[in-house]
C-alpha cells in the first residue's frame with residue numbers, strides 16, 4: 001500500500017531539537033514523511049510553492065513548526081486545502097508564548113490546528129489520526145498505542161496506591177478493631193471488626209493438599225499470599241473487577257468487605273494440568289484450544305465435587321444471571337492476569353476463584369489469588385512456582401513462593 005506522506009516543515013534549523021519527538025512517533029508508526037526547512041519570512045516564495053504543490057507531491061497532512069513571530073503554519077495553510085498542524089516552538093525570549101499566539105490566532109477561513117508549545121508528539125499523533133481515517137492499519141496501531149499508554153498509567157496508579165498505603169501504615173492509622181474469629185479455613189482465619197461491613201483476613205503458613213490428607217507448613221507463605229493477593233486484587237479493581245479488598249493492615253492481615261461466600265469454586269484453565277489431566281488423560285502442559293471453566297461445589301466433607309450449571313440452579317447456589325456475571329468476571333480476570341504475568345515471565349496455567357455477595361447483593365471477587373490457588377510456571381524453564389511443589393514433594397517450596405513475590409512486587 002502506498003504510504004501517505006506527511007510534510008514536516010520548520011522555520012529554522014534551530015527548531016530541529018524540538019521536533020525529535022514528532023519524528024520518532026512518525027517513524028514508530030511507519031508513516032512516510034519529508035523534513036524541510038522553509039521560512040515564511042526568509043523563503044516566502046518557497047513556502048508558497050511548497051504548499052501549492054503539496055497535494056500533487058503526494059502529501060496528505062502538513063506539520064509546520066516555528067518560533068517567535070511564527071507565521072509558517074499560517075502561510076502554508078493559506079496556500080493549500082490540506083490540513084495544517086502548527087507547532088509553536090519555545091524561544092529564549094518569551095518562552096514560546098509569542099509563537100503560540102502567532103500560530104493559534106488565525107483569522108476566520110484559514111484554520112491551523114495548533115498543538116501545545118513544543119508539542120511535536122501531539123502534532124505527529126494528530127497527523128496520524130487524520131491519515132488513519134482512511135488507513136485501517138494505522139487505525140489499529142493507534143488503538144494499540146492508546147492501550148499501551150493506559151496500561152502505563154494504570155501501573156503508575158498502582159505504585160501510587162502502594163505509596164499511599166505505606167504513608168497510612170507509617171501514621172499507624174490501622175485503628176480497625178479486630179474482634180472475634182468467625183471462621184478458620186485451611187490457609188486463613190477471618191475475624192469480625194468493629195465495622196459491621198468489614199472483616200479482617202489473617203493468612204497462615206499452614207499448607208494442606210488432597211483435601212487435607214497431606215499437611216505441612218510453608219514458612220512465610222501467609223505473608224507472601226497476603227501481599228500477592230492484595231497486589232493482584234488492586235490491579236483487577238483498576239481494570240473494573242469488583243473485589244473484597246479494602247486495605248492491607250499488616251504483613252499477614254488485610255481488611256476486606258464482608259461477604260457471604262458463594263459456595264462455588266470457579267476453576268479457569270488455560271493449559272492442561274492437575275485434576276483435568278488426570279480426569280481426561282490430557283498430558284500436563286498441553287495448550288488447550290480454548291479456556292476451560294469448571295465449577296466445584298465448595299464442601300470439604302464432599303471433597304469439593306465438580307458440578308455444572310444445572311446443579312448450581314437446582315441447588316440454588318446462584319441464579320442464571322449471577323452465574324453469567326461470575327463467568328464473565330472469571331474470563332476477564334484470566335485475560336488480565338495472563339497478560340500481566342506474561343510480562344513477568346510467568347505462565348498462568350490454571351487457577352481457582354471464589355466470589356462473595358455483599359449485603360447489597362453485589363457479587364464481588366473474594367478469597368485469594370496466590371501460589372496456593374494458581375498454577376504458575378516460569379514461561380521459559382516451565383519450572384513450577386506454586387503449591388504443586390508442596391503437593392508433589394518437588395522441594396524448594398518456599399523458594400518458589402518467594403520468587404513469585406519477587407517478580408510481582410520486586411521484593
Ligand code: C5P
Nearest residue numbers: 273274275276350351352372373374375
Ligand atoms: O487440582 P486441580 O487441577 O483441579 O486445580 C486447578 C487449579 O485450582 C489449581 O491452580 C489449584 O491450585 C486451584 N485449586 C484451589 N483450591 C481448590 C481446588 C483447586 O486453589 N480447592
